[in-house]
Amino acid sequence: MTTMDQSRVSTSRPAPRTPDVSLRGVARRFGDVVALDGVDLTLGPGEVVGFVGPNGSGKTTTVRVLLGLLRPTSGRATVRGWDCWQQSQQVHHLVGYVPAEPGLDPRLTGWQVMRRSRRLRGGTDDGRAEEVARRLDLDLGVRVGDASRGTRQKLAVVLALAHRPAVLLLDEPTTGLDPVSQREFHRLVGEQTAAGGSALLCSHVLSEVEQTADRVVVLRAGQVVAEGTPAQLRARSPFRVRARLGTSMPYELLRDLPGAADVRVEGDWVQCAVPPAALPALCARLAEHGVLDLECGQDDLEQSVLAWYREHR
Ligand SMILES: Nc1ncnc2c1ncn2[C@@H]1O[C@H](COP(=O)(O)OP(=O)(O)OP(=O)(O)O)[C@@H](O)[C@H]1O
Numbered sequence: 001m002t003t004m005d006q007s008r009v010s011t012s013r014p015a016p017r018t019p020d021v022s023l024r025g026v027a028r029r030f031g032d033v034v035a036l037d038g039v040d041l042t043l044g045p046g047e048v049v050g051f052v053g054p055n056g057s058g059k060t061t062t063v064r065v066l067l068g069l070l071r072p073t074s075g076r077a078t079v080r081g082w083d084c085w086q087q088s089q090q091v092h093h094l095v096g097y098v099p100a101e102p103g104l105d106p107r108l109t110g111w112q113v114m115r116r117s118r119r120l121r122g123g124t125d126d127g128r129a130e131e132v133a134r135r136l137d138l139d140l141g142v143r144v145g146d147a148s149r150g151t152r153q154k155l156a157v158v159l160a161l162a163h164r165p166a167v168l169l170l171d172e173p174t175t176g177l178d179p180v181s182q183r184e185f186h187r188l189v190g191e192q193t194a195a196g197g198s199a200l201l202c203s204h205v206l207s208e209v210e211q212t213a214d215r216v217v218v219l220r221a222g223q224v225v226a227e228g229t230p231a232q233l234r235a236r237s238p239f240r241v242r243a244r245l246g247t248s249m250p251y252e253l254l255r256d257l258p259g260a261a262d263v264r265v266e267g268d269w270v271q272c273a274v275p276p277a278a279l280p281a282l283c284a285r286l287a288e289h290g291v292l293d294l295e296c297g298q299d300d301l302e303q304s305v306l307a308w309y310r311e312h313r
């Protein structure tokens with residue numbers, strides 16, 4: 001190697017890796033209904049992103065766009081650089097999808113369903129399927145029509161993982177799974193991301209999201225309204241304060257604080273919720289009226305996400 005080559009090696013930075021999932025300005029309409037309204041979302045390798053939002057906010061539509069089942073009205077969605085609409089075949093090889101309601105042919109056994117899906121997924125690994133089935137206590141010889149709701153969900157998980165996909169798209173994946181299987185499922189997702197894969201987890205179970213996700217994206221009416229690590233979102237959560245005062249305090253003094261909500265004045269007790277930035281101003285106002293007793297707590301992730309749902313209604 002020449003000196004010049006060496007200097008090239010020492011100064012060059014590793015090329016930034018293509019994101020596992022990228023949505024840029026993705027919009028999708030169904031007639032007059034705007035299901036997605038300019039969604040930007042990136043998943044990096046090793047990441048689990050919790051994707052939460054009220055019913056009808058656009059989570060499943062996002063997943064269907066990523067699976068190449070829906071064409072965005074505008075914007076672009078890619079998986080590891082492949083266009084989800086124009087190069088959906090490559091995308092299907094890379095993606096494992098667990099739906100909330102697996103629509104599997106009731107006449108087939110687990111193994112038969114797997115074999116049917118082989119071409120779509122660019123091949124499956126029977127050894128991997130057996131391993132995942134064993135860990136979920138699932139018999140792949142079961143006929144879909146004879147299987148319980150939870151057993152069909154386990155089958156959907158095996159189908160999603162059997163081709164060792166890079167990216168998992170999980171839409172309410174633990175619906176119907178018993179707690180032991182839920183835990184095993186989360187272990188499987190953790191192993192997937194530890195090995196450099198990634199997962200988008202759509203869920204209404206916020207405790208599950210908080211435990212599993214590295215980052216949370218909150219969707220409301222087709223738009224991203226909040227995004228951050230669970231700790232960052234919690235840090236932005238309102239403080240709920242309740243105080244007993246020595247002298248009465250006019251309701252307006254609390255109501256007029258920036259971002260104040262749930263304001264109540266009852267006798268010598270006052271209470272309200274304020275964003276973290278307004279806490280010092282609230283404390284100063286309370287102090288002017290002589291604080292005799294004080295309760296103060298910050299909302300947890302679940303309470304603050306629910307507030308985002310309500311705020312943007
Ligand atoms: N095929 C369709 N035709 C017409 N409207 C649709 C279609 N699919 C979704 N929508 C509408 O798009 C919006 C977003 O729906 P979507 O299913 O993506 O929401 P979601 O966040 O997954 O909801 P949920 O939490 O209830 O599963 C809703 O208003 C829904 O009625």
